[in-house]
Amino acid sequence: MQSVTRRTVLAASMAAFALSAAPHAFAAEPIKIGLVTALSGQSALAGEALTRGMTIAIEEINAKGGLLGGRKLELVRRDDEGNPAKGVTAARELIYKEKVAVLFGGLDTPVSVAIVQMTNQEKVPFMGPWAAGTPITKNGAKVNxxxxxxxxxxxxxxxxxSYSQKTFKAAKPGLILVNNAWGESNEQGIVAALAAKGMKPAGIEKFEANDVDVVPQLTRLKAAGADTLFMVGNVGPSAQVVKSLDRMGWKVPVVSHWGPAGGRFTELAGPNAKNVHFVQTYSFFGKQSPVGDKVVKALKAKYPDIKDVDDITPAVGVANAYDGMQLVAQAIAKAGSTNGDAVREGFYKIDRYEGLIKTYVKPFSPQEHDALGENDYVWAYFNNDYILPVGMASR
Incomplete structure (x- = not known):
């Protein structure tokens, strides 16, 4: 009788253990999504914007049941500090240790270019929600x-x-560019754009990311007769260009890539930061689409510091990351797995997605890996710390 009791107790104990362990044993593994971006320094605000855009999308997808039969998405971040070597190290950790299914790159073109070389080699899909360097997607890889x-x-x-000619009647623009892969990418693009209209730049000047005085370069551009400046640089160096113009007393229109939007530009550049016009892919100001209203509502509920659209900044980081994450989810769903090559093919199978920035219709193909085109840009400026579309009244 005693042995039967023992067997009964043992069986009951094993059954109880099995029941308690079952949820863990059979719980679907999360699908990890990596993000390598600047999470510290002058561009940390932009890194946080990317994080928030991805987070809102991930929570929305998970609330609908996740992907691949109930697997939830999980965001794993690493700080690249704007440094290519650190970015590659961070990407390696996310790929090899965290086993991310897809890797999002961050702000800086040199970092993203370095990471893409590795993701192509390791067959891990890469999604770029910020860095604009042409070679990131047009990287020459046979399988991209x-x-x-x-x-x-x-x-x-x-x-x-086009904007400088329309707005400032530019006829002889001068180029002031950061001396790295991003600057080189834009130098080639601007020179080609000018040549297509039978124009040449007044001059081309470079500056280092840590320069605190750009007066010599600007003086040469002024002497060459530049009537507009095309500026390419992230927050810190772009601010130094504006302050150098102040020291010279040279009031010249500045048309910029979107680098100034990535952080504390108004604080670093001073009062004339407002005179810089720069490109954006989205603005939360004005009437929003149903998707826009939904995202704004979710941001306010998730982040206590967001009281109004004024506080969603930089908007492009949030918007690009949100749409990028949603498109990644569609690619994984189309693939039916997290296999890198299958997900890559999944991007080509996306038919239509009503996104935040626009409605995407077959956004990717083997020949085209960029989902946004020239009709998807807006021009903006700083009003105090707020980024407003050009033409919108001060708030």
Whole structure:
């Protein structure tokens, strides 16, 4: 009788253990999505915007049941500090240790270009929600795993010329560019855009990311007769260009790529930050689409510091990351797995997605890995710390 009791107790104990362990044993593994971006320094605000856009999309997808039969998405972030070597190290950790299914790149073109070389080699899909360097997606790889929902230099460069001619009657623009891969990408694009209209730049000047005085370069452009400046640089160096113009007393229109939008530009550049016009892919100001209303509502509910659309900044980071994450989810669903090559093919199978920035119709193909085009840009400026569309009254 005693042995039967023991067997009964043992069986009951094992059954109880099995029941308690079952949810863990059979719980679907999360699908990890990596993000390598600047989470510290002058561009940390932009890194946070990317995080928020992805987070809102992920929570929306998970609330609908996740992907692939109930697997939830999980965001894993690493700080690249704007440094290509650190970005590659961070990407390696996310790919090899965290086993991310898709890797989002961050702000800086040199970092993204370095990471894409590795993701192509390792067959891990890459989604770019910010860095605009043309070679990120047009990287020459025979099998290309890099996709993007963001601005693209060669398209922005044409838009900069068109906008400067329309707004400032530019006839002899001067180029002031950061001395790195992003600057080189835009130099090629702007020179080509000018040549297509039978024009040449007044001059081309470069500056280092840590320069605190750009007066010599600007003096040469002024002497060459530049009537407008095309500026390419992230927050810190772009601010130094504006302050150098102040020291010179040179009031010249500045048409910029979107680098100034990535952080504390108004604080660093001073009162004339408002005179810089720069490209954006989205604005939360004005009447929103149903998707826009939904995203704004979710942001306010999730982040206590967001009281109004004024506080959603930089808007492009949130918008690009949100749409990028939604398109990634569609690619994984189309693939039916997290296999890198299958997900890459899944991007080509996306038919239609009503997104935040626009309605995407077959946004990707083997020949086109950029989802946004020249008709998807808006021009903006700083009003105090707020980024407003050009022409919108001060708030």
């Amino acid at each position: 795993y890099a996709f993007r929902v963001s601005a693209v230099d060669e398209i922005v460069d044409k838009a900069m010329l």
